[in-house]
């Protein structure tokens with residue numbers, strides 16, 4: 001089998017191509033990073049449900065987040081299962 005180097009017809013530098021990699025990992029900690037809530041995965045029945053819709057807002061630079069605009073146009077929602085001990089971080093409502 002030949003080990004020839006394959007070349008791309010695209011000039012990524014000329015195209016201005018940029019990419020990034022985002023990693024998520026769950027750490028074993030006593031509480032969450034930004035609040036004192038326990039960092040546990042619950043499997044019992046939740047006390048309630050909360051539905052959140054994407055809503056574009058202007059960012060610090062006075063521009064809309066393009067990814068948020070796309071999600072808003074799709075009409076997607078996020079369904080949260082909530083328990084009695086609930087904080088604004090849990091609902092992604094803390095600014």
Ligand SMILES: [Zn+2]
Pocket residue numbers: 032035036037086087088089090
């Ligand atoms: Zn919390």
